[in-house]
Amino acid sequence: MxxxxxxxxxxxxxxxxxxxxxxxxxxxxxxxxxxxxxxxxxxxxxxxxxxxxxxxxxxxxxxxxxxxxxxxxxxxxxxxxxxxxxxxxxxxxxxxxxxxxxxxxxxxDAEARRRRRARDARRRAVEDERFAAAFAAEIVRLYPGCPAERARRMAAHASARGSGRVGRSAAGRALSESAVISAVVAAVRHEDTPYDRLLMSGVPRYEARRRIAAAVAGVLREWEEMTGVG
Structure with a gap:
């Protein structure tokens, strides 16, 4: 065998x-x-x-x-x-x-264990909410022109428990600047450029990233320079 x-x-x-x-x-x-x-x-x-x-x-x-x-x-x-x-x-x-x-x-002791699981779930939910808020605040600090609601959505996506995304990495949990920037770049890449369509049409990932790099940089530059809204 x-x-x-x-x-x-x-x-x-x-x-x-x-x-x-x-x-x-x-x-x-x-x-x-x-x-x-x-x-x-x-x-x-x-x-x-x-x-x-x-x-x-x-x-x-x-x-x-x-x-x-x-x-x-x-x-x-x-x-x-x-x-x-x-x-x-x-x-x-x-x-x-x-x-x-x-x-x-x-x-x-099934009822006691059920209550303990419920308490643990509530505690994790509070922790996750606080962390996502801190992540969103760091996004806005780095990109003051990013709409607050957009920052909250990006933070929630990047920091979802069990997702394996950058927000759950050691660097992400420490709110390192590189991790936050990586999360923002990934969100912009998928939501503000034709990146996904390029992948679906068969364009290799690295070539697709090269083609949309200028568009990503433009959005980030705009968010860095604008006054925050929303």
Whole structure:
């Protein structure tokens, strides 16, 4: 299978979801949905003495943590991601009784965890709003002719949580001048020039940027020189 070396998890057992059809080297059953690599050969869960465990998919952090705590025997389930060239966790194998106890614990404090998530979401929303306001203020400081509403839109776009845009980078969070300028240039490029149409017509990105560079520079120069409006 791809990535033939056994994936390692410190202090725990590892079970693999194979990418190719595999048979157990012991009982010859197959194809195996899950297997354990022992001495480089595949074994089914029954032959590896793990057949009594049940699969808990990833996704619920609290349930996964508690199921592991409750289970005397557990194993991490992984699958090889060819594109990324590494094994990635898919879930956990745990004892059925342990999973039941973990689910009961989660149900017992579900309301408390829901309230905590809601508080965290409100806190993040306030933080994001304050940061976007600071980012917009920095845009207006650098470009006093930029309309305030436009600055707010650019700041909200650049600083959206989880977007991976420049506003969420370390430089962006520090409100560095280079990061703010990069966000403004990107916004002008897409909204005030034919850049997107050039890309859609097949013009290479760097050539498209060269063609609209003067237009971008013109907008920025106008914003630098004008008195702020809006």
């Amino acid at each position: 791809a990535g033939s070396a056994t994936p390692l998890t410190p202090g725990g057992l590892v079970v693999v979801q194979p990418l190719r059809r595999k048979r157990c080297a012991g009982c010859r059953r197959g194809p195996l949905p899950l297997l354990v690599l022992e001495d480089g050969v595949p074994r089914c869960l029954d032959c590896a003495d793990l057949g009594h465990l049940v699969f808990l998919p990833r996704g619920d952090t609290a349930l996964t943590r508690r199921a592991r705590e409750e289970s005397a025997l557990s194993a991490v389930v992984v699958r090889f991601n060819r594109r990324r060239g590494r094994y990635e966790r898919q879930g956990l194998l745990v004892e059925q009784e342990a999973l039941g106890r973990a689910e009961a614990r989660c149900l017992a």
